[in-house]
Amino acid sequence: MNGYAWLGLAIVAEVIATTALKASDSFSRLGPSVITTVGYGLAFWCLSHSMKTVPVGVGYAIWSGVGIVLITAIAWVLFKQRLDAPALLGMGLILAGVLVINIFSRSAGR
Known part of the structure; x- marks a missing residue:
């Protein structure tokens, strides 16, 4: 399987x-404790x-950027966490950084 597919599963x-x-x-x-433990084990x-082919920094x-955005979206939906403009701007910048790495950086190793 492709390193980025493994990374997606990890996320x-x-x-x-x-x-x-x-x-x-x-x-x-x-129940949630077992899911947490198994989930983190599976994630790592x-x-x-993924680290066999994906550069560790990239x-x-x-991993962290997409994870932050997804967890925040889930917290907004499931746990009714409020998101103000600075939080949304920050997450937008995180997504922009991930996109810049994947689209423009030669470090991505593809």
């Missing part, structure tokens, strides 16, 4: 795990496979 697993972490109530609820396993920038 999805991490987002699921982080969402479950909120629901685990400090690991006091069994997939991330390790991979981590994509």
